[in-house]
Amino acid sequence: MFEVLIFATLNGLVTGLLLFMLASGLTLIFSMMGVLNFAHASFYMLGAYFAYSISLYTGFWPALILAPVLVGVLGALVERYGLRRVHKSGHVAELIFTFGLAFLIEEAVQFFWGRATKDYRSPDILDFPLFTLFGQNFPAYKAFMIFISIAIFIALYFVLTRTRIGIIIQAAITHPHTVGNLGHNVPLIFMAVFGVGTGLAGLAGVIAGPVLTTFPGMAMVLGSIVFVIVVIGGLGSLAGALVASLLIGLLQSYAIASDLGMPDLLNWLGVSFERDHPLNDIWRLTLPQIAPILPYLLLVLVLIFRPSGLFGKRES
Amino acid sequence: MFKFAVWIIFAIVIVLLPQFFTSLLSVSILNQMAIAIVFALSYNMLLGQGGMLSFGHAVYFGLGGFMAVHALLGIEDGDYFFSVTLIPLVGGLFGLLAALFIGSFSTHKAGTVFAMISLGVGELIAASSLILVSFFGGEAGVSGDRTYGPTFFGYDFAQDIQVYYLAAAWMFIATLAMYLFTQTPAGRMANAVRDNPERAEFIGYSARRVRLISFVMSGFFAGIAGGLFAVNYEILTEQNLNAVTSGNVLLMAYIGGLGFFIGPIIGAVVLTLMNSVLSHYTTLWMLYLGIMFVLTVMFLPNGLTGFLMMHRTPWHLGKIRLLIKPYIVTSIPGAVFALSLVAMVEMAHSSEAEFVFLGASFNSSGIVSWGVLIAIALGSFIALRRSLPALREAWAQANAIDSGEQK
Numbered sequence: 135m136f137e138v139l140i141f142a143t144l145n146g147l148v149t150g151l152l153l154f155m156l157a158s159g160l161t162l163i164f165s166m167m168g169v170l171n172f173a174h175a176s177f178y179m180l181g182a183y184f185a186y187s188i189s190l191y192t193g194f195w196p197a198l199i200l201a202p203v204l205v206g207v208l209g210a211l212v213e214r215y216g217l218r219r220v221h222k223s224g225h226v227a228e229l230i231f232t233f234g235l236a237f238l239i240e241e242a243v244q245f246f247w248g249r250a251t252k253d254y255r256s257p258d259i260l261d262f263p264l265f266t267l268f269g270q271n272f273p274a275y276k277a278f279m280i281f282i283s284i285a286i287f288i289a290l291y292f293v294l295t296r297t298r299i300g301i302i303i304q305a306a307i308t309h310p311h312t313v314g315n316l317g318h319n320v321p322l323i324f325m326a327v328f329g330v331g332t333g334l335a336g337l338a339g340v341i342a343g344p345v346l347t348t349f350p351g352m353a354m355v356l357g358s359i360v361f362v363i364v365v366i367g368g369l370g371s372l373a374g375a376l377v378a379s380l381l382i383g384l385l386q387s388y389a390i391a392s393d394l395g396m397p398d399l400l401n402w403l404g405v406s407f408e409r410d411h412p413l414n415d416i417w418r419l420t421l422p423q424i425a426p427i428l429p430y431l432l433l434v435l436v437l438i439f440r441p442s443g444l445f446g447k448r449e450s
Numbered sequence: 451m452f453k454f455a456v457w458i459i460f461a462i463v464i465v466l467l468p469q470f471f472t473s474l475l476s477v478s479i480l481n482q483m484a485i486a487i488v489f490a491l492s493y494n495m496l497l498g499q500g501g502m503l504s505f506g507h508a509v510y511f512g513l514g515g516f517m518a519v520h521a522l523l524g525i526e527d528g529d530y531f532f533s534v535t536l537i538p539l540v541g542g543l544f545g546l547l548a549a550l551f552i553g554s555f556s557t558h559k560a561g562t563v564f565a566m567i568s569l570g571v572g573e574l575i576a577a578s579s580l581i582l583v584s585f586f587g588g589e590a591g592v593s594g595d596r597t598y599g600p601t602f603f604g605y606d607f608a609q610d611i612q613v614y615y616l617a618a619a620w621m622f623i624a625t626l627a628m629y630l631f632t633q634t635p636a637g638r639m640a641n642a643v644r645d646n647p648e649r650a651e652f653i654g655y656s657a658r659r660v661r662l663i664s665f666v667m668s669g670f671f672a673g674i675a676g677g678l679f680a681v682n683y684e685i686l687t688e689q690n691l692n693a694v695t696s697g698n699v700l701l702m703a704y705i706g707g708l709g710f711f712i713g714p715i716i717g718a719v720v721l722t723l724m725n726s727v728l729s730h731y732t733t734l735w736m737l738y739l740g741i742m743f744v745l746t747v748m749f750l751p752n753g754l755t756g757f758l759m760m761h762r763t764p765w766h767l768g769k770i771r772l773l774i775k776p777y778i779v780t781s782i783p784g785a786v787f788a789l790s791l792v793a794m795v796e797m798a799h800s801s802e803a804e805f806v807f808l809g810a811s812f813n814s815s816g817i818v819s820w821g822v823l824i825a826i827a828l829g830s831f832i833a834l835r836r837s838l839p840a841l842r843e844a845w846a847q848a849n850a851i852d853s854g855e856q857k
Contacts, residue, residue, distance in 0.1 A: 437567045
């Protein structure tokens, strides 16, 4: 029981921090432009595929730097030539544009790399168990993932709160016109933030690709979960995004690791149903079974009872 | 009077269509169109008329469809005794109930909150459909048989053409009903709440209740579409209520044009046609569809219908013929450019050495064929760029009101 708990916590931490890398960029972009970027997870997928192709020639480490940069540049171009054009037509059009972009990127990935799963592996140098606990190994690569995520979080926090650029960005979120009048190029700031946000998603893809497998559906798998996190945490709140990411990561990890279910609850309550009861499916549910839907359940509940999210400000 | 005539013509057209398109394939495409039209129109009740962006509209389509399949099974087992013609109504009523339940908490707010709840509910239902096997049938889905039950004036719906008349009739009724709904006070208030919920509240309407009414009606018609789907395909699976189906209906409504009642109809017809025709020729049709969607959002924010409607002013001014020549001059290089890009994409994707495109044969790894295509693409692109100023000029002229001066 105890070792299950420890490993579930560690795995939940890995997933949660990975989700945060995506959610942080998404929430930053949202607070700047008011656009929920549906294609955010598609940039994550592009990161994994770029890194796979680059690593074929140079190995993992140069890909770790190059792929996120490429993704970021691509994101900036999308903002400059796509999103800025659609901006005139309003928020719904922007949302639908990113939705179409997600669709398009998935098709493009299938065009260039095919439908099959790519054999994108973690570097050999990290291919050893970091420690063994109760006979179970904890791979060094997962520790590396945790390390990168935390480093990114600290760097992001430092840049946003302690540097001049960060202050300008924060000001541009709330008072874009004033910042513009002070002589800063606000559209350029928007483009840069979009580029950095998508670049972070790309980085998440680079480090997650080997663990979560690199296939054309990987954006779909994570995309809506990241949305859920950003909404649960409160739109535009970085701290909220961190808490919600860890919450979702741990929740899913515990649910998968546990072997509890409705039968246990019914036993405990002393109730039993016959096998051909019409709701038999419900009476036999187990936690690992419903793990994938827990985030959505949480989302709907949060939106009903606290529409602004856990850390969100009052909705305008 | 004019509007009445439009509906009569619409009815005549849908009755006559199978006389011209008699092959099995075209009848099945017509059936798909009828279903898609009802579904896309029901979606536009939310987004176009009510201002509610939904990412989970397939839920009501799918739930209605699943209920309809269960009703088909009930008829087959002899539990119920009614005609298959009423099956879409079963789907509609179940869609309505589902929308009433979900709408009771999701319509508090429009905008992002509504969009996110619809996304969450959509994912929730799609994921649960794989878990709750007795109702949704798991991965395999639930299938039925539409030929049981009492016949309807000799129709037993064994053939697709009979299903077409059933689907077309329901489509006509649903379209008319949805149109009439836009004319009711409830439909008008939906527009008011979309544009300015605060003002609507000040004149005494509950924005939430107005949204809920639109939402429930929309769920009802989506359920009818789902019921038609059940009759047509006799099977429903998880795919019919997941995010892909929800995305598809958004695509149809948006490409058709959200701001017009007829927009989703055009979108549904065009996209259904494209899906079946393009997928016949190329495996990459989804890629083209995605490109087309993104380009529509970027360049035609009001969709295809919006593009057509832009020509109302030149038409009324009697200057539409000023546009004919520039349109031809622009569209020829435009089409050549698009085709050359398509040829390059297809050639890069093709695995065979000899690649045939529109009757022309290329060597898919040869530098010469790539060079020729790139040259064609560049040339047509330059011609396209050159023709644009003249088009802009003609457009300005066609829209200008002559202030009494002599021609």
